[in-house]
Amino acid sequence: MHVKILGSAAGGGFPQWNCACPNCRLVRSGKFPGKARSQAQVAVSEDGKSWFLLGASPDLRSQIEATPELQPRDGTNNSPLSGVVLASADLDHVLGLLLLRELQPLNVYATGSVTRLLREQNSMFAMLNRAPDQVRWRAMRVEESFQLCTLSGQHTGITCTSIPISNRYPVYASNSDPALSPDEALVGLILTSDSGRKMVYAPAVASITQSLREWLEKADLLLFDGTFYSDDELTTVRGSGELAREMGHIPVGGEDGSLRQLAGLRIPRKLYIHINNTNPMLNETSPEYRAVREAGWELAEDGWQATL
């Protein structure tokens, strides 16, 4: 299974448009000991020809142009993308769908609740179904495995399983909608190749559930929530805001952070992804960066790739 990281930052990217925190100011000046990052986006493929996106980031246009494998070889409406798998309805995870509106046939896999939020509460998504043979919405049931298929229905060699991670819907979703199931708000995605290799994609993790931990024990590659290093990071940098845990993100560091909680797992390759612009570990001379690297983790970067 080929895995490509097209973007590795949290919503807003790094730098973020209206932020001049020390990280953002330095990276704009070209003097930051670390890398700029576009918003989190991963693509996977078994055969290197038919690709699937995990989420659809707002930076998708430039991410595709930076990735020759995802560009059409000839003709019009002839993309190597077969589909998109959605883990949530967060804006930084779904807005890119609207960039894929140019009459392109695509399979979009999402839970019933996420599909409902997009298609019934946001009329713009009708642009994905202007033509009869455009986006096909496929219902993804949590904890049931399904095959990622080409548009002609052929199995591509990757099986996907989604597991509930958080019952938190985006702020824009009407909380009073009884049709939104708590289990379907935000899922982790487990991708298994026909040869048995496993990748876990969990860019937003409120807490490490027993089910998630069991999957992590079997993973060959883990891309895990690296949004914030500490619980009070946003309030410290901005002077106001929510705690990381209040926003549905377990911090990396600290007594109860993911570094400690996952220390016992022997995963061959593990990366933090969805890194917020305020996160001190972005600075490669920081003690936080060192702590992460010494614990055997990598920081996801735009352009990173691996074959499992």
Add this chain to the structure above:
Amino acid sequence: MHVKILGSAAGGGFPQWNCACPNCRLVRSGKFPGKARSQAQVAVSEDGKSWFLLGASPDLRSQIEATPELQPRDGTNNSPLSGVVLASADLDHVLGLLLLRELQPLNVYATGSVTRLLREQNSMFAMLNRAPDQVRWRAMRVEESFQLCTLSGQHTGITCTSIPISNRYPVYASNSDPALSPDEALVGLILTSDSGRKMVYAPAVASITQSLREWLEKADLLLFDGTFYSDDELTTVRGSGELAREMGHIPVGGEDGSLRQLAGLRIPRKLYIHINNTNPMLNETSPEYRAVREAGWELAEDGWQATL
């Protein structure tokens, strides 16, 4: 008045993600005799400190990062952007608003119908009003002038007038909504500085009305619909699709195109903008490019700027 063109292509940009037409293929290979372009985006400012966006393109994040004047100098949530003026509810003109959601106070000027489409038919726009002091929606009445104001209500030296250009709403808008006024679907924007200098921004023009022509006669700078060169351009390149006029765009060339229709006007500076990836005038060795240049027009480019 300072004018900056941050993006100059039609929806999808150039190259377009799922297109390998001759233009897109060549520009990706680096061998195209012309320039890549991000999606149409213009910014204006009288004092060079407080800026207004005309529309909000999906490429806004990278466009702001390419434009130091639009970046915050210090602190967080401290952008030099004061507001956004919307000419329509087209996706390539409004999606960028959702990228400006990081708790930033902004004035957004739009017609009542466009505001209704965004806020009442698309729940995601609630992200612009999470905090009490975030986006302030200002009603823009067609053919009435209003001052572009800072967040504290101060006049910035630019007056804006909107004139009806087309009664065509985007495909995603419900045509049966009687609250959508035909006059408010798509407007041209006329920006006048206190010293009397005038710019006309009309990136989508279905036909050149008498009212538009009268404004054009007074313009110092014109940014005009350059989407398609010929009426059947899309059907020729793609083998299917709509005619330019059916999509609400007067073509540049031909008997009844904008080149001929506007030939009699003596506008000091006039540029075609919102140029589609299929447009042959993108190729600077083409007869179409030559025809446009010989008629005194320029092609808008990302990064172009002028002071009126």
